[in-house]
Amino acid sequence: xxxxxxxxxxxxxxxxxxxxxxxxxxxxxxxxxxxxxxxxxxxxxxxxxxxxxxxxxxxxxxxxxxxxxxxxxxxxxxxxxxxxxxxxxxxxxxxxxxxxxxxxxxxxxxxxxxxxxxxxxxxxxxxxxxxxxxxxxxxxxxxxxxxxxxxxxxxxxxxxxxxxxxxxxxxxxxxxxxxxxxxxxxxxxxxxxxxxxxxxxxxxxxxxxxxxxxxxxxxxxxxxxxxxxxxxxxxxxxxxxxxxxxxxxxxxxxxxxxxxxxxxxxxxxxxxxxxxxxxxxxxx
Numbered sequence: 001x002x003x004x005x006x007x008x009x010x011x012x013x014x015x016x017x018x019x020x021x022x023x024x025x026x027x028x029x030x031x032x033x034x035x036x037x038x039x040x041x042x043x044x045x046x047x048x049x050x051x052x053x054x055x056x057x058x059x060x061x062x063x064x065x066x067x068x069x070x071x072x073x074x075x076x077x078x079x080x081x082x083x084x085x086x087x088x089x090x091x092x093x094x095x096x097x098x099x100x101x102x103x104x105x106x107x108x109x110x111x112x113x114x115x116x117x118x119x120x121x122x123x124x125x126x127x128x129x130x131x132x133x134x135x136x137x138x139x140x141x142x143x144x145x146x147x148x149x150x151x152x153x154x155x156x157x158x159x160x161x162x163x164x165x166x167x168x169x170x171x172x173x174x175x176x177x178x179x180x181x182x183x184x185x186x187x188x189x190x191x192x193x194x195x196x197x198x199x200x201x202x203x204x205x206x207x208x209x210x211x212x213x214x215x216x217x218x219x220x221x222x223x224x225x226x227x228x229x230x231x232x233x234x235x236x237x238x239x240x241x242x243x244x245x246x247x248x249x250x251x252x253x254x255x256x257x258x259x260x261x262x263x264x265x266x267x268x269x270x271x272x273x274x275x276x277x278x279x280x281x282x283x284x
Contacts, residue, residue, distance in 0.1 A: 062172040065142040067116060069150035069164070070099065077146050081134030083110035083232035084189070088203055089133035096128055096149035099136030108210040110233035111203070113178040116143060116153065119170045123159035128152030129176060135232075141168065177281065180204040184275045186247065186259070189234055192269045199236035200227075200263075202249065203272070207279035209252035217246040224248065251279060 072078060076095030079086050082104070089097065093113075103109045109132050117127030128149060136144045153169065154160035163169055182204050189199035202211055214235045215224040227235040227247075244262035251257055260276035267273070 061174045063174065064172050066140050066168055067143040067145055067150065067171045068138050068141050068168045069145045069147055071147065075147035077133050083107065083133050084201055084234040085133050092133065093129065093131045094148065095146055096130050096152055097133040097146050098130040098149055099134035099144040100132045101137035101142055103132060103142060104135040105210065107229055107232040108212055111205050112210065113176050114173050115176045116171050116173045118153040118163065119172065123154055123162050125153065125155035142173065143171065175208055177208050178206050180206055183278045185272050186263060186275055187272045188267055188269050190269045194267055195242060197236065197238055198240040198245065199230065199234055201233045205279060207281040211249050211251065212253055213250040215248050216240065
């Protein structure tokens, strides 16, 4: 695409040169040449000037890598993934999910969204959005995708079969904002016990930045106390305070986002609670 616009820019510049050479006339009272461009040429030049920087910006943020896929009975995600999402990790994003390697970031990358496109013109379409739900590494691959996610790379069903035959394909990827229609949800992990031990996962986190830390408000000490990242997206706290529990989340390594809806005092393992907050930000 960049080459196409570069060619267009070159043609417009040639038009300009031709117009200049044909219209250079001099008179005894002026030594300045008169340059006349047709309306079409002027509009073409304006379009190239406006669109070319935007096109460069789009391509600038894609990273080259490779992608493969893994098998499940239904082609969806792995409910036993390293992020701890369980069934949520199997079905989120309609099952277009992936295990990632360096992008996992010790669990901080769990739930992040990426746009992935492959590089075989006759087989590859515009690409597919996948959600990171697991940790996994292959031979030089950043993504090991569910079959549904991997098939989304192809331009049609026949092309999808060709990609599956190859098994591993060259790709380019970029991080994109997750855009879930609901608020951030807190799920109490099934290992929790009330009272005595609380473990939670954050689900449906929008935006393009990781949740890097979670803290709990201690009413008695009137201060925030950090939760421990156990693994993946699971945070825990031993001997949490009785009563409703208020959490806040660090977005990237910047601001803290407090929940607007405390976990109720009678919380139960496996229950999901609405935080009544969400992150609203755009990507690159």
